[in-house]
Amino acid sequence: MHNKLKIAFALLLFMLSVGVIGFKIIMDLSWIDALYMTVITITTVGYRELQEPTSSDKLFITGFILFSVITVGYALAVITEYLLSTNSLAELSKKRKNKHLNSMENHIIICGYGRNGKQAVQKLQDYNREFIIIEKDQQVIDDCSLDRINFVRGNANDDDVLTKAGINRASTLITALPEDADNLFVVLSARQLNEDLKIISRASEENSYKKLKFAGANNVILPDAIGGQHMASLIVSPDLIEFWDKLSYGGNDGVNLEQVSFEQMFDDIKDCPIVKLNLREQTGCTIIGYKSPQGDYIVNPDPNQKLVPGSKIIVVGNTEQISRLQKVYRINNDVT
Numbered sequence: 001m002h003n004k005l006k007i008a009f010a011l012l013l014f015m016l017s018v019g020v021i022g023f024k025i026i027m028d029l030s031w032i033d034a035l036y037m038t039v040i041t042i043t044t045v046g047y048r049e050l051q052e053p054t055s056s057d058k059l060f061i062t063g064f065i066l067f068s069v070i071t072v073g074y075a076l077a078v079i080t081e082y083l084l085s086t087n088s089l090a091e092l093s094k095k096r097k098n099k100h101l102n103s104m105e106n107h108i109i110i111c112g113y114g115r116n117g118k119q120a121v122q123k124l125q126d127y128n129r130e131f132i133i134i135e136k137d138q139q140v141i142d143d144c145s146l147d148r149i150n151f152v153r154g155n156a157n158d159d160d161v162l163t164k165a166g167i168n169r170a171s172t173l174i175t176a177l178p179e180d181a182d183n184l185f186v187v188l189s190a191r192q193l194n195e196d197l198k199i200i201s202r203a204s205e206e207n208s209y210k211k212l213k214f215a216g217a218n219n220v221i222l223p224d225a226i227g228g229q230h231m232a233s234l235i236v237s238p239d240l241i242e243f244w245d246k247l248s249y250g251g252n253d254g255v256n257l258e259q260v261s262f263e264q265m266f267d268d269i270k271d272c273p274i275v276k277l278n279l280r281e282q283t284g285c286t287i288i289g290y291k292s293p294q295g296d297y298i299v300n301p302d303p304n305q306k307l308v309p310g311s312k313i314i315v316v317g318n319t320e321q322i323s324r325l326q327k328v329y330r331i332n333n334d335v336t
Contacts, residue, residue: 020034044065063264065200174200259315
């Protein structure tokens with residue numbers, strides 16, 4: 001379509017040039033009069049001729065009229081088609097986005113598409129999780145390679161914007177805005193709109209941690225503190241940290257860790273000891289952790305530890321073993 005537009009405008013410019021030069025030379029008019037004759041001929045308004053045309057003048061005018069009718073007709077058709085298609089595409093895109101938003105449930109809302117927001121999106125893509133990003137900078141949205149339906153443009157502090165992103169149906173909200181005050185307002189608004197929502201907030205200052213937790217955040221992450229601890233750990237126990245870094249929590253390559261909920265393992269059983277799972281023989285994976293329904297963690301749990309509704313196990317294995325685990329327990333990288 002853009003090529004057609006270029007051709008149409010090029011033909012109009014060419015026609016205008018031919019008309020001005022032709023009237024200038026053939027009828028010996030001034031440049032202004034030649035332009036005047038060209039415009040009234042192209043537009044067919046027919047005000048008046050500046051002088052009585054000769055036979056050769058009439059032949060040029062006749063040919064120019066025929067040429068201009070064809071050219072203007074083509075240009076109008078292309079421009080009209082472009083305007084209609086642009087409006088249709090914009091309307092179609094809007095309907096598609098609204099349909100996508102209205103159909104999303106248990107999705108993740110990410111507030112802010114900065115450095116931390118991008119890292120969160122990359123991990124969620126590895127797990128094939130549905131997400132929506134709230135971003136107020138249109139340039140950031142335009143420069144992103146993600147589908148535009150993944151974005152809601154606006155300020156995450158605005159309740160209307162959060163509602164548009166489907167916060168009432170969302171399972172988790174990640175607020176990764178650069179300012180702690182903005183994250184605090186988002187947490188307050190989100191918790192008010194959805195009491196069951198899991199909220200994870202970024203914080204720059206340590207004194208913001210308690211405020212964000214008090215406002216309703218389930219987890220508060222301090223990236224700078226984590227980075228410093230990680231660098232110090234590389235000095236104290238470098239081999240251990242290097243090994244831990246090589247563990248992956250998702251994606252298609254080198255997956256080593258997975259979590260499995262009680263509900264994924266059983267349909268109608270009230271409880272089951274870990275030893276009865278026989279997980280090692282079935283999948284090759286090893287259970288390294290247990291999470292109780294109350295949120296308590298047990299490292300290297302006892303084989304007689306009972307699995308109950310709401311509990312989870314954390315396992316480790318190589319890529320092939322994790323793949324077998326996912327098949328046995330119908331896991332499609334969507335564990336919450």
